[in-house]
């Protein structure tokens with residue numbers, strides 16, 4: 001259900017910025033440490049945006065690699081899974097350089113359509 005909640009959060013953010021315009025594309029940045037399953041996110045996004053201005057919008061997901069830094073020995077590495085123990089000195093305090101992002105970077109909306117209605 002993790003992705004369901006995230007999809008709702010994304011939809012709420014996009015809706016706010018779309019200001020009533022139909023949304024075509026949503027560009028999303030997700031850090032690897034978030035452990036989001038993109039396919040699952042796409043699946044739920046389709047559900048939560050059904051019958052809204054975002055229906056059928058394309059969700060483009062960019063995954064940011066996780067990068068950690070040990071403040072004890074200066075080691076930097078990219079973990080394949082969330083582990084916060086320095087592989088070099090083990091005892092150092094580890095800080096996250098990247099990988100915790102979860103952000104709607106931008107959206108693309110339908111431009112105002114030419115009004116064809118009779119005046």
Ligand SMILES: [Zn+2]
Pocket residue numbers: 070071072073074075086087088089090091092
């Ligand atoms: Zn270390």
